[in-house]
Amino acid sequence: xxxxxxxxxxxxxxxxxxxxxxxxxxxxxxxxxxxxxxxxxxxxxxxxxxxxxxxxxxxxxxxxxxxxxxxxxxxxxxxxxxxxxxxxxxxxxxxxxxxxxxxxxxxxxxxxxxxxxxx
Numbered sequence: 001x002x003x004x005x006x007x008x009x010x011x012x013x014x015x016x017x018x019x020x021x022x023x024x025x026x027x028x029x030x031x032x033x034x035x036x037x038x039x040x041x042x043x044x045x046x047x048x049x050x051x052x053x054x055x056x057x058x059x060x061x062x063x064x065x066x067x068x069x070x071x072x073x074x075x076x077x078x079x080x081x082x083x084x085x086x087x088x089x090x091x092x093x094x095x096x097x098x099x100x101x102x103x104x105x106x107x108x109x110x111x112x113x114x115x116x117x118x119x
Contacts, residue, residue: 091113
C-alpha cells in the first residue's frame, strides 16, 4: 500500500486514477500534475520513487481539494439561496438547476439536490 495525502492506494493502481479519486481533481488537472513531475500516464503508484510521492503529496497539499472544495461549493449554493436567485430557489426545491426539462425526468435532480435542501 502506498500513502498519498492521507489515503492508502494499492500499488497496482494507476497514478492518474489515484489523483482523480480526490474530490475536485479531474482528468485535466491530474494530467497537468503528471506532466509537471514527468510521470507516464500509464505509470502505477508502486513504480514511483519515494521522492516523487512526497512531491505529489506536497503538490496536493497546496491545492483546494476534498473538504475545502466541498465547503466552498456548499457556501456558494448557500449564498445563491440567501440572495433568492433563480438557481438558489431551484437548489432549495431540489429541482434541476441548469435548464433541464422537468416535464418527465426530474428524479435524478431530486436525488442529487437533496443534500442542499438542509438549512
